[in-house]
Amino acid sequence: MIRLEHVSKVFSDGTEAVKDLSLEIAEGEFCVFLGPSGCGKTTSLKMINRLIPITRGKIYINGVDTQKRNVNELRRDIGYAIQNIGLFPHLTVAQNISTVPMLKHWPRDRQHKRARELLDLVGMPPDTFMDRYPSELSGGQQQRVGVARCLGADPPILLMDEPFGAIDPITRHKLQEEFLKIQERLQKTIAFVTHDIDEAIKMGDTIALMRNGELIQYADPAALLAQPKDRFVRDFVGADRVLKGLRLLRARDVMRLPKLTIRLRESVSDAIQLLEARSRSWVPAIDDDGRFVGWIEREDLETSSSLTDALTPAVSTAAPRTPLNEALSMMLGSATGSVAVLDDDEHLVGLLSFGAIRDVLALDDESEDE
Amino acid sequence: MIQQAWQYMIEYPDKLLGWTWQHLQIVLIANAVAVVLGVLIGMWVSGKGREQIADGVIYGASILMTIPSLALFGILMGVLYAMSLPSIGMLPVVIALTLYGLLPIIRNTHTALREVDPAMIEAGRGMGMSGLQLLLRVKMPLAVPVILAGLRQAMVMNIGIAAIGSYLGAGGLGQPIFRGLANYRKDLVLAGAIVVSVLAVLTDLVMSGVERLVTPKGVRIGRKT
Numbered sequence: 001m002i003r004l005e006h007v008s009k010v011f012s013d014g015t016e017a018v019k020d021l022s023l024e025i026a027e028g029e030f031c032v033f034l035g036p037s038g039c040g041k042t043t044s045l046k047m048i049n050r051l052i053p054i055t056r057g058k059i060y061i062n063g064v065d066t067q068k069r070n071v072n073e074l075r076r077d078i079g080y081a082i083q084n085i086g087l088f089p090h091l092t093v094a095q096n097i098s099t100v101p102m103l104k105h106w107p108r109d110r111q112h113k114r115a116r117e118l119l120d121l122v123g124m125p126p127d128t129f130m131d132r133y134p135s136e137l138s139g140g141q142q143q144r145v146g147v148a149r150c151l152g153a154d155p156p157i158l159l160m161d162e163p164f165g166a167i168d169p170i171t172r173h174k175l176q177e178e179f180l181k182i183q184e185r186l187q188k189t190i191a192f193v194t195h196d197i198d199e200a201i202k203m204g205d206t207i208a209l210m211r212n213g214e215l216i217q218y219a220d221p222a223a224l225l226a227q228p229k230d231r232f233v234r235d236f237v238g239a240d241r242v243l244k245g246l247r248l249l250r251a252r253d254v255m256r257l258p259k260l261t262i263r264l265r266e267s268v269s270d271a272i273q274l275l276e277a278r279s280r281s282w283v284p285a286i287d288d289d290g291r292f293v294g295w296i297e298r299e300d301l302e303t304s305s306s307l308t309d310a311l312t313p314a315v316s317t318a319a320p321r322t323p324l325n326e327a328l329s330m331m332l333g334s335a336t337g338s339v340a341v342l343d344d345d346e347h348l349v350g351l352l353s354f355g356a357i358r359d360v361l362a363l364d365d366e367s368e369d370e
Numbered sequence: 371m372i373q374q375a376w377q378y379m380i381e382y383p384d385k386l387l388g389w390t391w392q393h394l395q396i397v398l399i400a401n402a403v404a405v406v407l408g409v410l411i412g413m414w415v416s417g418k419g420r421e422q423i424a425d426g427v428i429y430g431a432s433i434l435m436t437i438p439s440l441a442l443f444g445i446l447m448g449v450l451y452a453m454s455l456p457s458i459g460m461l462p463v464v465i466a467l468t469l470y471g472l473l474p475i476i477r478n479t480h481t482a483l484r485e486v487d488p489a490m491i492e493a494g495r496g497m498g499m500s501g502l503q504l505l506l507r508v509k510m511p512l513a514v515p516v517i518l519a520g521l522r523q524a525m526v527m528n529i530g531i532a533a534i535g536s537y538l539g540a541g542g543l544g545q546p547i548f549r550g551l552a553n554y555r556k557d558l559v560l561a562g563a564i565v566v567s568v569l570a571v572l573t574d575l576v577m578s579g580v581e582r583l584v585t586p587k588g589v590r591i592g593r594k595t
Contacts, residue, residue: 051496075498086493090511090586100497135592149497159496 001027001189002048002157007057009043009213017043019213020057025206027156028187032204034194036236040213041193045159048191049078061157076100079150079158079188083165085142087134093119093145094130100152118148121182140171147179151186160192164199176202197237201225201244209233222248242361243325251327252320254360255341255350261286262296264307271310272301282336284348285311291346292317295336317342318352327352374557375564386546390565393542396535397528400464404471405521411472412479412517413505424480431473439531442466443538463535470531471524478520482513515585522577529570533562543569 002025009018018040025031033041046052048059050071059066066074079100087096095102097118098111106114116126122144134142143164150158164172164179180203183190194200200207201221209217209224217229225245228234238244262271262283275283275298282297285307294313304310316330317340330339331352341350379386415424437445446465450457486509494504536544543566550558582590 049496051492072498072500075496080493080496082489082492082496084487084489084492086487086489086491088490088494088508088588089592090588092588099494099499103498103503133588133591135588152497 001025001029001062002191003060003063004044004048005058005060007044007047007059008055009040009047009052010055017213018047021210021213021215022057023208023215023218025189025191027189030183030190030192030203030205032192032194032200032207033210034197034200034204034207034236035210035216037195038212039210041195041208041210042161043213044210045161045191045193049075049080049159051075072103076103076153077155077157079152079155079160081146081150081158081160081163083162085146085166087142087145087149089134092131092133093124093137096134096145097149097152099149100155104153106153114152114154115148118151121151122148123178124148139167140175143167143171143175147175147182156189158188158190158192160190162194163192165194165196179203198244201247209236245361246324246328246357249324249360250320251318251322251324251339251341251350251352254324254356255320255352256356258284258340258348258351260284261348262307263288264293264311266307268301268304268307268310271296271307272298275301282338284340284351286348290348292340292342292348295338297336312336314340319343320349324357328357371556371560375560378557378561379564386561386565389541389543389545389562390569392540393529393532393544393566393569396460396463396532396540396542397467397525400467400528400532401471401521401525403464404468404524405475405517407468408472408475408520409479409517412476413483415476416480416483428473428477428480431476434469435473439466439470439534440537442469443535447538458539460535460540462538463532463540466535467528467532471521471528474520474523474527475517476520478516479513482516483509486512511586512589515581515589518577518581518584522574522581525577526570526574529566529573533566 004021004023007018007021008016010016021040021044023031033044035041043052047054048061048066050066054067061074061078088099094112094115097115098106101111101114115130119126119129124141124144129137129141129145134145137145143166146163150160164175167175176199192203194203201224204221206218206220207224208215211232217224217233219227222245224233225237225241225248228237228241234241260274260278260280260283262274262285264285264287271283275281281299282295285293285296287293292314294311296307296310297312300310300312312335315333315335318327318330320341320343322341327339331337331354337354339352340348341352343349411427414420415427443462443466446462447457450462450465455461490508491504494508499507532540532542533544533547536542536548543562546558546562547566550556550560550562
């Protein structure tokens, strides 16, 4: 979809901002350009829509050389969002969103309809916000409008330069989640610049890590964390890269099938017998409908008259799609050191334990040493 | 003495109104030309890579403003005479006032266009606006209030200078003043002076109203909060 071939940028003062960069972003792929400031990531992004002219090399979009196209028409076919948003203060939210549709001479009613659609998409009720001005919005709301505006004419490609950079961490987190959901639906081809490794891991299908204008490693987040190519990459992703990697795995990837369960209506002596026979100190308990209700622990059984008495309810439970970093923190708060994984009907589908997670991480460590 | 001036005003309102109208005409024509020229020059020098030209033009315009009006009238008379154009009457005065009006308008246009938030310009260009579209749809709407502030300054200043233009036979409210000075008629001098002052104050008020009107709503709201 987007292909950079031996692209270089030398500025008039002689600085070589980008050196012989070649990479390809597939259709529907979310590619993050990551690196410390001055590494050439923003320059690379801006060469795609020709805001910065290329010194050497070629950039193709759908096989067409971007240099061969009318520059303004090229840009109107590419969504563009920046950190400082750059909303036009004299135009309403709706007019701001309609910037590119207006430049493309869409009929008025189509522009209007599209603006409503996009406001809905970014979670801002159109009736409330269409006619407001940027100065009447909070920072997070302005950023949402910025995202809506870059989707204005439904471009297949989006270029985003730290679009969530200038907002508070809580709002940023929320916007990232929402944007991922939007992307899941729209499947745009995205080039996204950030210096935040956590954002890159969370958002990207692939990460292009750059330093001093060079592409150091181009890989998916799991590979970048598990197999950093050199010292720089290892340092950049951080000493806690193993923990970061947990976010990329989900409960369903490492959970083990529950071999043993007990129904609450069974007797205390049956439970003791069962635990002794398997030499276990606890067992997950289910009710008559098969729903998970909590844990039965060996030490509680002696003093209890029924299993309902002895039951330790689970503080928290995971779903199969829960990221492992969240599951791990649940585990730390769990009496049994295990977390139950439940499906939508609250049926027990798996168990997570430290052992299971350690096994997965150990595997990754081996592959790194190769 | 004020009573005498008042007496004159109510006795000859038609005469004063005539001079006032002449006066306004001179100022309006001169400033209309100045605003068109000044905005065009201001837009041009604000273009990319013209920083030095802009400095030069603004410097030149401020030198122009330091020339005393009588001297400028004299210079213009000479120039117009050499070009065999009417060297007395309204023409030299209108030209002089136009020149005086240029500086505040060029300077304000230049400043306003330069101060547009770079993020807005980047966003506009990145979304595929041409230079002209960016100028007309983004920069100018934001710059117009500032440009009008320059025009207001130019008009108020020119209302004062235009009075001197009566020396060259341009008419206007300088007439009663100079005539009064020549004939020891303090009431005439005062009547002329009062009307010129009132005219200047009214113009200032009207222009500040216009300035408010053309300030885009979104920008106005932004200032309040």
